Amino acid sequence: RPEHRRETARFWRENRAEAALRERCLVPAEEYERFAQALEQALAEHQRREDERILQMAAEIREAERRQRETVRAALQKYCSFFLNHTQLQPEPELCAEPSVCRPPAGPERDSTCAAEQPGPSRMQTGPDLAWMESGKVLTFIGHQETEGKGNVHTGAKPPWLTEEEEDGSKQQIGPSYEEFLKHSEQ
Amino acid sequence: MSFLLPKLTCKREVDQAIKSVAEKVLVLRFGRDNDAVCLQLDDILAKTAHDLSKMAVIYLVDVNDAPVYTQYFDISYIPSTVFFFNGQHMKVDYGSPDHTKFVGSFKTKQDFIDLIEVIYRGAMRGKLIVRSPIDPNNIPKYDLLYQGI
Numbered sequence: 295r296p297e298h299r300r301e302t303a304r305f306w307r308e309n310r311a312e313a314a315l316r317e318r319c320l321v322p323a324e325e326y327e328r329f330a331q332a333l334e335q336a337l338a339e340h341q342r343r344e345d346e347r348i349l350q351m352a353a354e355i356r357e358a359e360r361r362q363r364e365t366v367r368a369a370l371q372k373y374c375s376f377f378l379n380h381t382q383l384q385p386e387p388e389l390c391a392e393p394s395v396c397r398p399p400a401g402p403e404r405d406s407t408c409a410a411e412q413p414g415p416s417r418m419q420t421g422p423d424l425a426w427m428e429s430g431k432v433l434t435f436i437g438h439q440e441t442e443g444k445g446n447v448h449t450g451a452k453p454p455w456l457t458e459e460e461e462d463g464s465k466q467q468i469g470p471s472y473e474e475f476l477k478h479s480e481q
Numbered sequence: 482m483s484f485l486l487p488k489l490t491c492k493r494e495v496d497q498a499i500k501s502v503a504e505k506v507l508v509l510r511f512g513r514d515n516d517a518v519c520l521q522l523d524d525i526l527a528k529t530a531h532d533l534s535k536m537a538v539i540y541l542v543d544v545n546d547a548p549v550y551t552q553y554f555d556i557s558y559i560p561s562t563v564f565f566f567n568g569q570h571m572k573v574d575y576g577s578p579d580h581t582k583f584v585g586s587f588k589t590k591q592d593f594i595d596l597i598e599v600i601y602r603g604a605m606r607g608k609l610i611v612r613s614p615i616d617p618n619n620i621p622k623y624d625l626l627y628q629g630i
Contacts, residue, residue: 433558433585433623434516436544439551446555447581453570454549455496 295323485527486510488541492549498540499565506537506571506600511544511551511582512560519560522586529590529597536601558584558623566604573600573610576617580610585621592619 299320306316445451489495489509498507510526512519523541530539544551544559554563562583564571572580573596587593595614603611613620 433518433621434513435557436551436559438557439555441552444552446553447570448555451553454492454553455499455568 295326486523486530486539486541488543490543490546492547495540495542495547495550498538500568502538502565503567505535505566506597506604507565508537508539508597509563509565510539510541510560511554511556511563512541513543513545514541516559518586522560522562525587525590525593529593533594533597537597554582556582560584560586564600566600569604569609571600571604571609571611573613575613575615575620577620577622584623587615588619592616 302316302320306313439446441451447453489498495509498509508526510519510522512522514520514523526539526541530537533539542550544556550556554561563581564573564583570581573583574580575583577584583596587596592615599611599614
């Protein structure tokens with residue numbers, strides 16, 4: 295093609311390369327067409343393969359999550375049933391339903407999901423301790439603290455004792471004031 | 482037993498306590514006077530306050546009186562106890578997820594005394610976070626709730 299020839303000629307002139315090589319470097323039109331098509335096909339193929347891979351990864355993640363939920367639920371059920379069978383406390387079905395109140399398993403029935411396996415003797419210790427914590431001493435929940443964007447200690451916000459906030463009605467000026475002088479002189 | 486321990490009733494008083502208590506651990510119990518676990522904790526605090534008077538100063542704060550602090554320390558369960566030294570918030574690793582405060586009550590007076598001692602020693606050495614000497618089995622367990630995440 296004409297501009298291809300011109301550009302090659304220019305490049306050769308600018309870089310002063312061998313003139314013989316120039317002829318060999320010219321790309322005929324059909325070759326170029328062929329190349330463009332092959333490129334398109336390869337690109338489409340690659341895209342398809344990537345999409346497939348992403349879908350597969352998503353499916354794997356979903357499967358893993360499902361398995362995790364199952365094991366957690368199974369562990370919770372086992373713990374709750376153990377707890378209800380082996381203690382004198384009144385059965386509280388709400389304890390099982392609300393996972394946030396259930397304590398982590400410390401009894402002899404350990405599932406494979408538990409990270410730390412406690413050896414035999416410590417089982418005796420956790421028995422009475424569990425009773426101390428469980429016997430009616432559920433911590434009072436006073437509500438999730440909404441800070442409306444101000445931040446809290448976990449986010450590194452400014453601590454309240456370093457923030458100067460004037461209460462309503464406090465005087466702006468420090469030092470003696472006229473009213474106080476009058477009051478004092480009246481005494 | 483909470484009438485034996487001094488109380489702070491507004492943000493300004495809490496600010497004042499934090500900024501003025503020097504060379505001693507400042508213990509702030511956030512809770513309510515009529516709550517069962519708070520009563521248990523207050524009992525331990527009151528009985529040990531005299532023996533720890535050289536190392537610690539203890540105050541009670543009602544969570545409704547100083548909502549700024551309740552929000553700042555993200556206090557969702559009561560009682561929650563926060564420790565300071567020379568105006569610096571002291572963090573303690575109890576083996577629980579939250580190091581900024583102690584949630585719940587102590588099992589024994591000795592646990593609390595040991596904890597104060599460790600905080601005091603660590604703070605005197607310039608540390609801002611120390612490891613709790615209390616047996617992790619004696620630390621009350623609770624769940625951190627993540628809302629809206």
